[in-house]
Amino acid sequence: MKLDRLPYSPNLLVDFYQEGFRALGALCEQTWHDRLEVLAEGPAAGLWNSSGALHEVELSFAPADATAARDASREVFPGCPLTFRLADALRPPPLSLERVRLAATAGSRPPDPAVVERLWRSQFPDTARWRLAGEFKTATHFSLVALARCEVQAIDQHWSLHRLAVALPGGEPDEGLAQEFTFAQAASGTAEDLAWPGPDPSSWQTLLRAALEADLVPDLTAIRARQQSYLRRELERIDQYFANYELELTARANRSQSETTKIKAADRLAAARAEHARRRADQVARHEIRVRPHWEALMLVAEPAWQAGLTVERSHVPQTLEAAFVPRSRRWFV
Numbered sequence: 001m002k003l004d005r006l007p008y009s010p011n012l013l014v015d016f017y018q019e020g021f022r023a024l025g026a027l028c029e030q031t032w033h034d035r036l037e038v039l040a041e042g043p044a045a046g047l048w049n050s051s052g053a054l055h056e057v058e059l060s061f062a063p064a065d066a067t068a069a070r071d072a073s074r075e076v077f078p079g080c081p082l083t084f085r086l087a088d089a090l091r092p093p094p095l096s097l098e099r100v101r102l103a104a105t106a107g108s109r110p111p112d113p114a115v116v117e118r119l120w121r122s123q124f125p126d127t128a129r130w131r132l133a134g135e136f137k138t139a140t141h142f143s144l145v146a147l148a149r150c151e152v153q154a155i156d157q158h159w160s161l162h163r164l165a166v167a168l169p170g171g172e173p174d175e176g177l178a179q180e181f182t183f184a185q186a187a188s189g190t191a192e193d194l195a196w197p198g199p200d201p202s203s204w205q206t207l208l209r210a211a212l213e214a215d216l217v218p219d220l221t222a223i224r225a226r227q228q229s230y231l232r233r234e235l236e237r238i239d240q241y242f243a244n245y246e247l248e249l250t251a252r253a254n255r256s257q258s259e260t261t262k263i264k265a266a267d268r269l270a271a272a273r274a275e276h277a278r279r280r281a282d283q284v285a286r287h288e289i290r291v292r293p294h295w296e297a298l299m300l301v302a303e304p305a306w307q308a309g310l311t312v313e314r315s316h317v318p319q320t321l322e323a324a325f326v327p328r329s330r331r332w333f334v
Helices: 010-023 081-090 113-123 175-183 201-215 217-255 259-286
Strands: 027-032 035-040 055-061 097-101 127-132 137-153 157-167 290-314 317-326 331-333
Touching: 010 027, 010 035, 010 055, 010 081, 113 127, 113 331, 137 175, 137 201, 137 217, 137 317, 157 175, 157 201, 157 217, 201 217, 201 290, 217 259
Parallel strands: 097 290
Antiparallel strands: 027 035, 035 055, 127 290, 137 157, 137 290, 290 317, 317 331
C-alpha cells in the first residue's frame, strides 16, 4: 500500500532534525521557533562535507508558502536534499531483518468446515468437490513485510513510501496485513521457539520487487502518459525540422545543374538523416522513466494458522494438497 505523505510542517521538521542530529552525535540547540543551531563532526558533518570535518551551521526552516530562492546548505524547505541525506544517514547501512509473532485474532477452536469451504470456493472458483482430508492442525503462517521509499526519475522527480506485505513462500500479496500492520498486536513471550524460515535474499527480492511494481502501477500510468505526451511533442518538432531541411536540400539539388552541388547536397542529406536519428534517440533516452527503490525496513512476521489436507477437483482432475487457513485474513494459502 502507498502511505499518505505527511504535509510539510516546519515545527515537525525541527523536532526531526534535532533528534536525528543528536542520534548522529551532533550538538543541537533550538535558538528560535524556526531555527536550529547544529555543531557536527564525523558522520553528522558528512551531510555537508565528505571529510567529516567540524561543521557549524544555523538551519532555518522556511514556511510552506515561501517562494524566495533557497540555500540548500542552511535552509530546510519542501523537498530539501538535506532532509533526504539525514534520513539516509539515520538508516543503518546493512538492512536488518526483524522478527515478530502476531497474537491470535480468533479463539483456539478450529474453524467451521462449512465457513472455510465457502471461503475456499470464493478464493479458488476453478475447483470443485472440496473435502477435508483430515483434522485441522495448528500451524504458523509466515509473511514478509517491507517498507520501501521509492524514487521515480522522470521529467519531474517523484517520491513515495510503500508498505508491502507478501506471504511466504509463494509471494501472494497480503494487502490486509500491509494496511493493518500498524494496529497489529504482537504475541506475548519470545519468538525464539518458532522454526523461522531461513533468509533467502534473492528470492525475497524478487517477491518484493513484484509487489512494489504492482503497487506503483497507478503512479507510473500517469507518469508514463505525461512522458509520452512530452516525447511525442519533441519528436514531432524534430521530425518537422528535419523534414523541412531535407525538402530544402532536395529542392536546391534539383535546381542545380552542377554535379558537385548535387554530390554536396547528397552528403548533407546523409548527414541530416544521421543527425535526425541521433536527435530522436537522444529524446527517447531523455524521456525514460527510472525507478529506484530504497528499502528502509524488513520484517518477518509469524501468525497463527490452521493447516489441513484437502481433496479438490480442478479441471475434472482430483488433487490432494496441504493448505493453511489464516483466521486474520480469512484466506487460504496453498
